[in-house]
Amino acid sequence: MSSKNLSSIATDVIATYGITATNVINSYRFGGERLISFVxxxxxxxxxxxxxxxxxxxxxxxxxNQRRLSGYSVxxxxxxxxxxxxxxxFAVDLATKGVSFVAANAERIDxxxxxxxxxTINSVVMPAAIVVSTVAERIEEGxxxxxxxxxxxxxxxxxxxxxxxxxxxxxxxxxxKRVTKAATQRVSQAVADSATETSNAARRVAxxxxxxxxxxxxxxxxxxTEASNTARRVAxxxxxxxxxx
Numbered sequence: 241m242s243s244k245n246l247s248s249i250a251t252d253v254i255a256t257y258g259i260t261a262t263n264v265i266n267s268y269r270f271g272g273e274r275l276i277s278f279v280x281x282x283x284x285x286x287x288x289x290x291x292x293x294x295x296x297x298x299x300x301x302x303x304x305n306q307r308r309l310s311g312y313s314v315x316x317x318x319x320x321x322x323x324x325x326x327x328x329x330f331a332v333d334l335a336t337k338g339v340s341f342v343a344a345n346a347e348r349i350d351x352x353x354x355x356x357x358x359x360t361i362n363s364v365v366m367p368a369a370i371v372v373s374t375v376a377e378r379i380e381e382g383x384x385x386x387x388x389x390x391x392x393x394x395x396x397x398x399x400x401x402x403x404x405x406x407x408x409x410x411x412x413x414x415x416x417k418r419v420t421k422a423a424t425q426r427v428s429q430a431v432a433d434s435a436t437e438t439s440n441a442a443r444r445v446a447x448x449x450x451x452x453x454x455x456x457x458x459x460x461x462x463x464x465t466e467a468s469n470t471a472r473r474v475a476x477x478x479x480x481x482x483x484x485x
Contacts, residue, residue, distance in 0.1 A: 253369075272317040
């Protein structure tokens with residue numbers, strides 16, 4: 241067995257648990273819709289049974305109001321299940337990318353260092369991985385039956401869950417790429433801003449150093465000129481004293 245096969249089993253297990261989670265979400269969704277529909281039906285029957293005491297307009301208003309409330313309830317169920325499905329999609333996407341990343345790096349390091357350790361790891365881990373995969377598949381089968389029972393109709397539960405999971409995973413991957421790109425751009429901009437600020441600070445220091453150097457040179461030149469003038473004055477006085485003597 242190769243590390244690729246082991247990583248494939250891990251990816252399959254992640255997808256299986258993702259389908260199971262989606263089946264649970266679908267069970268809540270279909271069950272909620274079915275329960276709301278059942279309440280609507282019972283309410284409408286109760287209103288119609290009281291037809292002798294209620295005129296047609298009142299019955300229509302009562303039934304219409306109940307259906308509007310039921311519509312809000314269905315919208316709430318859909319909103320909650322869609323949010324849960326997005327979370328499952330993000331989890332499956334991150335877990336799958338993590339497995340692929342670890343497997344690729346493990347194989348690269350093993351070849352680079354010539355360790356040949358992956359075969360040993362596979363021989364130890366593979367039996368446990370197969371057991372975990374089998375258990376995950378059985379749990380998934382149970383969740384498929386749960387969805388069918390809750391929905392009250394024959395349906396390809398696994399196919400429905402797989403389509404939803406794939407759609408949510410694709411959206412999660414696209415979102416992850418956008419977030420990563422935006423974060424990379426922000427980091428690059430921060431680095432560029434820091435480099436610009438460092439360069440500007442260096443230019444300011446260099447300008448100050450040049451200004452200081454010029455002032456020092458001017459001061460030295462002035463001191464030298466003053467010293468030269470003093471020496472000339474002293475020489476002239478000495479010469480005048482000698483002539484007088």
